Amino acid sequence: MFKRLLVTELQTNSKFLMASLAINIVLFVFLGYQGEEPYAFMGGSLLSFWVLLIVATSVSGHEKRGRLLVQLPVTLRQIFAAGWSFVLIWLLLQILAWVLYGFVFIDEFTTAEAVSVINVGLGAAVFLIIVAIGIDLGAYRPAYYQWLYIFFAAALLVLAISADMSFGFIANDDGFRFFPVALLENLPLEFALSAAMLIALLAIDYLVFQNCDNYLE
Amino acid sequence: MLEINELNKNYGDFSLGPLSLSVEAGCALGLVGANGAGKTTLFRSLMGTVRSDSGGCQLNGRETSYREASWKDQIGYVGDYTPFFDNWSGAKNLQTLAKFYSSWSESLAVELANRLRLNLSQKVKQYSTGNRTKLAIVAALCHQPALLVMDEPSNGLDPVARDTFMEILHEQLESGETTLLYATHHISEIEHLADRLVFLSEGQILRDELKEDLSQSWRRITFRSESMPTAIPHVVSQRGEHPYQELISDNGDATVAALKQQHVENIETSRLSIEKIAIEILKTSARELNHV
Numbered sequence: 001m002f003k004r005l006l007v008t009e010l011q012t013n014s015k016f017l018m019a020s021l022a023i024n025i026v027l028f029v030f031l032g033y034q035g036e037e038p039y040a041f042m043g044g045s046l047l048s049f050w051v052l053l054i055v056a057t058s059v060s061g062h063e064k065r066g067r068l069l070v071q072l073p074v075t076l077r078q079i080f081a082a083g084w085s086f087v088l089i090w091l092l093l094q095i096l097a098w099v100l101y102g103f104v105f106i107d108e109f110t111t112a113e114a115v116s117v118i119n120v121g122l123g124a125a126v127f128l129i130i131v132a133i134g135i136d137l138g139a140y141r142p143a144y145y146q147w148l149y150i151f152f153a154a155a156l157l158v159l160a161i162s163a164d165m166s167f168g169f170i171a172n173d174d175g176f177r178f179f180p181v182a183l184l185e186n187l188p189l190e191f192a193l194s195a196a197m198l199i200a201l202l203a204i205d206y207l208v209f210q211n212c213d214n215y216l217e
Numbered sequence: 218m219l220e221i222n223e224l225n226k227n228y229g230d231f232s233l234g235p236l237s238l239s240v241e242a243g244c245a246l247g248l249v250g251a252n253g254a255g256k257t258t259l260f261r262s263l264m265g266t267v268r269s270d271s272g273g274c275q276l277n278g279r280e281t282s283y284r285e286a287s288w289k290d291q292i293g294y295v296g297d298y299t300p301f302f303d304n305w306s307g308a309k310n311l312q313t314l315a316k317f318y319s320s321w322s323e324s325l326a327v328e329l330a331n332r333l334r335l336n337l338s339q340k341v342k343q344y345s346t347g348n349r350t351k352l353a354i355v356a357a358l359c360h361q362p363a364l365l366v367m368d369e370p371s372n373g374l375d376p377v378a379r380d381t382f383m384e385i386l387h388e389q390l391e392s393g394e395t396t397l398l399y400a401t402h403h404i405s406e407i408e409h410l411a412d413r414l415v416f417l418s419e420g421q422i423l424r425d426e427l428k429e430d431l432s433q434s435w436r437r438i439t440f441r442s443e444s445m446p447t448a449i450p451h452v453v454s455q456r457g458e459h460p461y462q463e464l465i466s467d468n469g470d471a472t473v474a475a476l477k478q479q480h481v482e483n484i485e486t487s488r489l490s491i492e493k494i495a496i497e498i499l500k501t502s503a504r505e506l507n508h509v
Contacts, residue, residue: 001286001317004316004317007316008313008316012302012305015304065300067266067300068299068300068301068302070265070266071264071266071294072289072314072317073286073288073289073290073317073318074286074289074317075285075286077284078286211268
C-alpha cells in the first residue's frame with residue numbers, strides 16, 4: 001500500500017515535478033553560460049524558491065489529500081511515510097543534481113563544498129517539516145495550539161536573526177549552513193546534527209499527524 | 218456484523234456517547250437526529266477519521282483501529298462532502314482509488330456511472346455538488362463493501378438521480394450481505410430502505426427500534442370528549458380544541474384501552490408515516506431537553 005500511495009503522490013504532483021525539472025534545467029544552462037562559480041547561491045536561491053513553492057502548494061493540497069487518503073484502506077503511518085518520502089526524494093534529487101553539477105562544471109569543487117550543499121538540503125527539509133507541523137497542528141482543537149506553535153517558531157526565527165545566525169536556505173559568502181549549527185564551522189558535525197534534527201522533527205510531526213482529529217472537517 | 222462498544226468522543230461542549238450499538242449483517246439502519254445530534258461524529262469515529270476518546274468498534278470481529286487498515290477495505294463511505302483529486306477526471310480518480318481495494322469492479326464503476334448519468338471524463342473540479350456526490354457513491358459501491366456508511370448521501374442530487382440512487386441501494390441490500398448505516402434529515406429516503414431506526418439526541422441513543430414495530434405501535438388517536446382524559450399512557454403529544462381531541466401515542470393499543478376504560482367514545486385511530494413518527498420523537502426529545 002505504501003508503494004501505491006507513493007505512486008499516487010508522484011502522480012498528483014507530476015505537473016509540479018515537471019515544472020521543477022524544467023526550471024532546474026534552465027538554471028543549469030544559465031549558470032553554465034555565465035561561467036561563474038555558482039555555489040554561493042545555487043542552494044540558497046533555488047531551494048528557498050522551491051521550498052516556499054512546495055509549502056504554498058502543500059498548504060492547500062495537504063488537507064484535501066489527507067482527507068481523501070485517510071478513508072482508504074491505508075494506515076496513517078503509510079500516508080505520513082508516503083507524503084514525506086515524496087518530498088524528501090524530490091529534495092534529494094535536487095541536491096544530487098547540484099552536487100553533480102558542481103563536480104562536473106565547477107573548478108575546485110571539493111567534497112567539503114558538496115557536504116555544504118547537502119547541509120543546505122537538510123536545512124530546507126527541516127524548514128519544511130517545521131512548517132508542516134504548524135499545518136498539522138491546525139487540525140487540533142482548540143486552535144491556540146497552532147497559534148502557540150507559530151508564536152514560538154517566529155520567536156526562534158527572530159532570535160536567530162538577531163544573533164546573526166544563518167538559515168539553511170539563506171546563502172552568504174561563507175556558504176549555506178543550517179541554523180543552529182552554522183556556528184560550529186564543522187561540516188560533518190553540522191551534517192550529523194542537521195540530520196538528527198530532521199529525524200527528530202519528522203518524529204514530532206508523525207506524532208502530531210497521528211493524533212490529529214477532524215480529518216474531514 | 219458491526220459492534221460499537223461504549224464509544225465516546227468529546228468535543229468541547231459536545232459529547233458523543235458512551236454509545237453501544239450492534240448491527241446485524243444485512244441490516245439497513247437509519248440514523249435520525251437533529252443537527253448536532255452526533256450522527257456525523259459517530260460515522261467519523263466508525264471510519265477512524267475521528268479518534269474516539271474511549272470505546273471502539275468491531276467490524277466482522279475485527280477492531281477498527283487506525284493502526285490497521287484492511288478493515289476499511291470492507292467499508293464504503295459517502296459523506297456530505299467527499300474529497301477527490303480535483304485536477305483529475307472522475308475516471309482517473311476511480312482508477313487511482315481502485316488500486317487500494319482488493320475487490321474493485323471496473324465494470325460496476327462504469328455501470329453505476331452510466332445509471333447515475335455521471336460524465337467520468339470531466340475533471341472533478343468542474344463537477345457540480347451533485348456530480349461530486351455521484352462520484353462518491355460510485356467510489357463507495359465499486360469495491361462491493363460489506364458495510365455502507367452514508368452520511369447525507371443524497372446532498373445535491375436531483376430527483377431523478379436520487380431515485381436511481383435509491384434503486385441502486387435497494388439492489389445492494391437485496392443480496393442480504395450488505396449492511397447499511399444511513400443518516401439523513403430526509404426521512405422519506407429511509408422510510409422504505411431501513412429495517413431499523415436509531416434516533417440520536419445530544420450524542421445519546423434516544424430510541425432504537427425496528428421500523429415495523431414503530432409502524433405497528435404508533436397511532437394517531439382522535440376522539441370527542443368534554444375534557445381531556447387524565448393519566449393516559451404512552452401519549453407522546455396531544456392537541457385539539459374542545460371537544461375534539463387528538464393524541465399521538467407510541468403504543469396505540471394501550472392508549473385506546475385506557476381511553477375506553479375512561480368511557481371515551483367515538484375513538485378513531487390511524488397509522489402514522491415513519492416521517493411523522495420520527496418528527497414526533499425528535500420534537501419530544503427537544504421538549505425534554507428544553508425542560509431540563
